[in-house]
Amino acid sequence: MSLRKAYCSTKSKEEIEKLVKNNKVVVFMKGVPEQPQCGFSNAVVQILRMHGVTYDSHNVLADNSLRQAVKDFSNWPTIPQIYINGEFVGGCDIMLQMHQSGDLIEELEKAGIRSVLLDKNKNEEKK
Amino acid sequence: MFKLPKNWLLRSPLQAYIRNCSSTAANSPVNEQLILDKLRGKFPKAATISVEDTSGGCGAMFNVSVETPDFQGLSVMKQHKLVYETLKDEMTKIHGLHLQTRISK
Structure with missing residues (x-):
């Protein structure tokens, strides 16, 4: 039973919903922020770090029941996946794009998070 | 403070990537042409697909x-x-893709 639970069970929609609403920013990734195990996940971690954002992270490689459930929940085929204020924002490419356009700062602001980039570098904003 | 092993940046993603390459390459017939054909079929009006x-x-x-x-x-x-x-x-066969989309007129 425990084996079955570990390898075959999938988290329910309600369980994922609880996870994504647990913090303002929630990331599903491969590996952990201290040691991402995929370049895409690493990029997301670096971007969030630049903005000084604290977030919940969930390692899909450590939890098989999570990996497919998350993809089904968001209807998005790849990991990492980022949620802000309980809403699915996108994966690595969209985060990168939002970071470059400045939209990420706005999106964080809507969630009541002030990006540290605003204080650090005014020029970054104009980009 | 949490201490990272030496060269972790180089090691972990690269290793995972190599592992993934070797495991998918054998049964993955995915190639550039296949993706190109699928996208051209779906977006016949596209200005560019690369x-x-x-x-x-x-x-x-x-x-x-x-x-x-x-x-x-x-x-x-x-x-x-x-x-x-x-x-x-x-998508189920590959590790990932970098995607860029643009609206053309």
Whole structure:
């Protein structure tokens, strides 16, 4: 039973919903922020770090029941996946794009998070 | 403080990537042409569609760029979803792709 639970069970929609609403920013990734195990996940971690954002992270490689459930929940085929204020924002490419356009700062602001980039570098904003 | 092992940046993603390459290459017939054909079929009005295998030929990682009027009125996330939906079968076989979408007139 425990084996079955570990390898075959999938988290329910309600369980994922609880996870994504647990913090303002929630990331599903491969590996952990201290040691991402995929370049895409690493990029997301670096971007969030630049903005000084604290977030919940969930390692899909450590939890098989999570990996497919998350993809089904968001209807998005790849990991990492980022949620802000309980809403699915996108994966690595969209985060990168939002970071470059400045939209990420706005999106964080809507969630009541002030990006540290605003204080650090005014020029970054104009980009 | 949490201490990282030496060269972790170089080691972990690269290792995972190599592992993935070797495990998918054997049963993955995904290649540039296949992705290109699927996208051209889905977006016949596209101004540009480009596909580049960035995995060194083992078919695990791609750069994909699509510029088409079909994206008009869609958010970036929805544009990406549309492309992922088109490549549904391939997505399960590859490690990932970098996607860039643009609206053309």
